[in-house]
Structures are given as C-alpha cells and as structure tokens.
Amino acid sequence: MAVTGARRGGSDQSMATLTSTLPRAGDSPMRAWEPNFPPRMLLVVNPSATAVSPRLKNIVMYSLKGRYDLDFAETEGPSHATVLGRDAIGAGYDVVVSFGGDGTLNEVANGLAGSDVPLAVLPGGSTNVMCRTLGIPTDVIDATEQLLRMADGPQLRRIDLGSVNGRYFLFSSGVGIDAETVRWVDSRHGVKARRAYLWFAYSAISRYLLRYRGRPPLLVADVDGQRIEGISAFVQNSDPFTYFRNRPLQLAEEISLDSVHLARGPQARPHAGRVRRDVAPVLAGERGAPSSGRQLHPRA
Numbered sequence: 001m002a003v004t005g006a007r008r009g010g011s012d013q014s015m016a017t018l019t020s021t022l023p024r025a026g027d028s029p030m031r032a033w034e035p036n037f038p039p040r041m042l043l044v045v046n047p048s049a050t051a052v053s054p055r056l057k058n059i060v061m062y063s064l065k066g067r068y069d070l071d072f073a074e075t076e077g078p079s080h081a082t083v084l085g086r087d088a089i090g091a092g093y094d095v096v097v098s099f100g101g102d103g104t105l106n107e108v109a110n111g112l113a114g115s116d117v118p119l120a121v122l123p124g125g126s127t128n129v130m131c132r133t134l135g136i137p138t139d140v141i142d143a144t145e146q147l148l149r150m151a152d153g154p155q156l157r158r159i160d161l162g163s164v165n166g167r168y169f170l171f172s173s174g175v176g177i178d179a180e181t182v183r184w185v186d187s188r189h190g191v192k193a194r195r196a197y198l199w200f201a202y203s204a205i206s207r208y209l210l211r212y213r214g215r216p217p218l219l220v221a222d223v224d225g226q227r228i229e230g231i232s233a234f235v236q237n238s239d240p241f242t243y244f245r246n247r248p249l250q251l252a253e254e255i256s257l258d259s260v261h262l263a264r265g266p267q268a269r270p271h272a273g274r275v276r277r278d279v280a281p282v283l284a285g286e287r288g289a290p291s292s293g294r295q296l297h298p299r300a
Contacts, residue, residue, distance in 0.1 A: 033094070033118070033153065033154060033156055035094035035095075036069065036092070036094055038067060038068055038069045038151070039067075039068050039069065039094040039095060039151055040068070040069045040071075040092060040093045040094045040095075041064060041068040041069065041070050041071070041093065041094065041095050041096070041097060042071050042072070042073065042084070042088050042091070042093045042095075042096045042097070043060070043061065043064065043070060043071070043072040043073075043097045043099055044072075044073055044075065044081055044084050044085070044096060044097065044098050044099065044100070044104070044108050045057055045072055045073070045074045045075070045099045045100065045124075046074070046075045046081065046098075046099065046100030046101065046103075046104040046124065047074050047075070048075075049099075049100035049101045049104060049124040049125055050101060050124070050125050050126040051123065051124045051125060051126070051140065052099065052100060052124040056140060057099070059141070059144075060099065060122065060140065060144050063144050063145075063148065064097075064144065064147065064148070066148065067148050067151040068095075068151060071093075075100070075104065075107075078107075079107060080107075081098070081100075081104050081107035081108045081111065082107045082108065082110045082111040083111065084108065084111060085107070085108040085109070085110065085111020085112045085119075086111035086112070087111075088111070088112070088117060089111075089112065089115045089117055093117060094117075094118070095117070095118045095119075095120055095154075096108060096112060096117055096118070096119050096120070097119075097120045097121065097122060097147065098119065098120070098121050098122070099121075099122040099124050099140075100124045100125060101124060101125020101126060101127070101128065102125055102127065102128065102129050102130055102170075102171075103125070103186075104124070104125070105119075105121050105130055105170065106168075106169060106170055109161070109168060109170055110167060110168050113161055113168050118154065118156055120147060120150075120154075121134075121136060121143075122140055122143050122144060122147070123136065123137070123138045123139070123140055123143055124140065127242060127243055129171055129172075129240075129242050129243060130170055130171055131143065132243060132248075133171060133238050133239075133240070133257070134257075157257075157258065158258065159257040159258050160237055160257060160258055161237070162235060162237045164235075169237065170237065170238075170257075171236065171237050171238040171257070172234065172235065172236050172237065172238070172241050172242065173235045174232065174233065174234050174235070175219065175232060175233045176217070176219055176230075176231055176232025176233060177204065177207050177208060177211075177212055177231065177232045178232055178234060180203075180207045180211070181200060181203045181204045181207055182200075182203075184203040184206075184207065185199050185200055185203050200244075201244070212231055216231045217231065218231075219231055219232060219233060221233050234251055236251065237257060238256055238257045239256065
C-alpha cells in the first residue's frame with residue numbers, strides 16, 4: 001500500500017509505503033523454549049513512560065529476580081529500546097520484557113524482529129493496547145505475577161509484523177489525522193499522565209478543525225493497484241485499533257496478530273455529517289465505522 005499526500009494545489013509528496021512484509025507468523029515454526037536455569041531475562045524499562053516510577057520498577061525487579069536471572073536496562077531516548085532489543089539477540093537471553101508503553105514495546109520489537117528471542121510486555125503506558133489485545137493484565141503487579149508463572153514454560157506465539165517505511169509495527173499504523181493526533185500528544189508528555197484518553201480525543205478534534213475541515217490534505221492510497229482518495233489511512237495488524245478508556249475502537253473485521261493479513265480503512269474527505277456518522281458508532285463499539293475495511297495480502 002503506497003500513500004502520497006499533498007495540500008490542494010500543491011505537488012504530490014510520498015508519505016508512506018506500507019506492506020505486510022516479512023516476518024510473518026507462518027514463515028517458520030516456533031522453536032521450543034529451552035531456557036537456561038534460571039531463565040535469563042532482560043528487562044527494558046522506559047523511565048519516562050506514563051505509569052512507570054522508580055518505586056514500581058524496584059518492586060517489579062525484586063519480584064522477577066525470584067524466578068529469573070535478571071538484567072535490566074533503561075532507555076535513554078527515542079529508538080534506544082530498538083538498540084537494546086537488537087543487542088539482546090546475541091547476548092544469550094531467554095526472554096526480553098518491555099516495561100513501558102506501546103511505543104517502547106514497538107521499539108523493542110523492531111530490535112528483535114526476525115529472531116527467536118521471545119518478547120513479553122509489562123504495562124507501563126497510558127493505553128497499553130498490546131497488553132489488552134494479548135489478554136495481559138493492565139495492572140503491572142498482576143502482569144508481573146503472570147510472568148512469574150510463565151518461568152516454568154510459557155506458551156509462545158509467533159505474530160505478524162506490518163512494515164511502514166522500513167520500520168515494523170505491531171498492531172496499527174496511521175497516515176494523516178491519526179499520526180498528527182499521536183504526535184501532538186507525544187510532544188506533550190505531561191498530559192498523558194492525566195486522563196490520556198481525553199487528550200487524545202481533544203487532539204483528534206482540534207487537528208480535524210484546524211487542518212482537515214477547510215482545505216484538507218489529499219491522501220491517495222494505491223492498494224493492490226486500486227486508487228483510493230481520502231484524508232487519512234488506518235492500517236491494522238490486530239483488532240481492536242485502539243481503546244477509548246476501556247472501550248475498544250474497532251475499525252476492521254477478521255484481522256488478528258497471526259492472520260498473515262493487514263486490514264486498511266482509508267477515511268474519505270470530511271464533512272460535518274460524515275464525521276458525526278463515523279465517530280459515534282466507533283465510540284459505541286461498532287465495527288467498521290469510518291469505511292469498509294479490506295484485507296491487504298502479504299507480499300512475498
């Protein structure tokens with residue numbers, strides 16, 4: 001799926017090339033887990049994540065040391081978690097755990113992508129979409145207890161990864177208003193600790209009113225040879241797309257982390273009636289609201 005965009009009267013500009021490229025869940029069998037005793041674990045901690053504190057980090061580390069040979073590393077800036085994940089591949093770890101938000105987890109996954117080193121997650125973010133998708137408790141103490149039980153033999157699951165501009169993503173990627181919404185919130189770290197779901201909603205509405213209501217950028221998606229115009233594109237590797245508080249926002253159907261498919265849903269050009277018609281069903285928990293999603297088949 002290739003995406004280009006431009007303001008009205010402006011020249012086209014390449015925005016993203018998104019594919020369901022390797023690695024995919026069905027490419028190779030999942031190896032049996034044959035850990036050291038005790039299993040060696042690398043805990044990657046994002047100290048700036050919304051729900052991470054020094055006290056909570058110490059509690060988690062103290063607990064995990066009861067069942068694992070534990071090392072830990074704190075991230076020092078953007079993309080550092082990817083470096084830590086990549087370095088862990090050849091360091092003899094039996095499992096790497098990401099303790100932070102979905103962004104930290106995505107960075108660690110980019111470092112481990114294509115390897116046989118299992119990746120686990122502890123919820124330390126404001127939304128923790130991946131934890132919820134995988135059925136991991138969103139309370140960090142409960143999730144830590146689950147990791148302790150897994151030391152005797154976890155149930156490993158190989159999942160698909162999507163790729164956008166050479167970078168992997170775990171559960172969703174967006175071009176247009178979705179990307180602008182997240183960038184606005186992420187640039188104001190303090191707001192994510194205070195009812196982050198409301199700030200995401202505020203950001204989405206304000207981005208729409210400021211940039212998309214009058215002269216919106218034109219987005220053109222080339223999907224399997226079909227030209228589709230809109231203002232935003234949403235691509236999912238799992239269901240749901242995200243959460244509004246505890247309510248899942250579901251835009252696509254028949255998509256999962258190991259289905260070997262991506263689902264896309266471009267948003268057509270906006271007007272007030274359409275925005276009301278789209279947003280209300282999504283917040284009510286109905287599927288496929290913005291537009292009928294379709295599956296993108298993986299490239300070899």
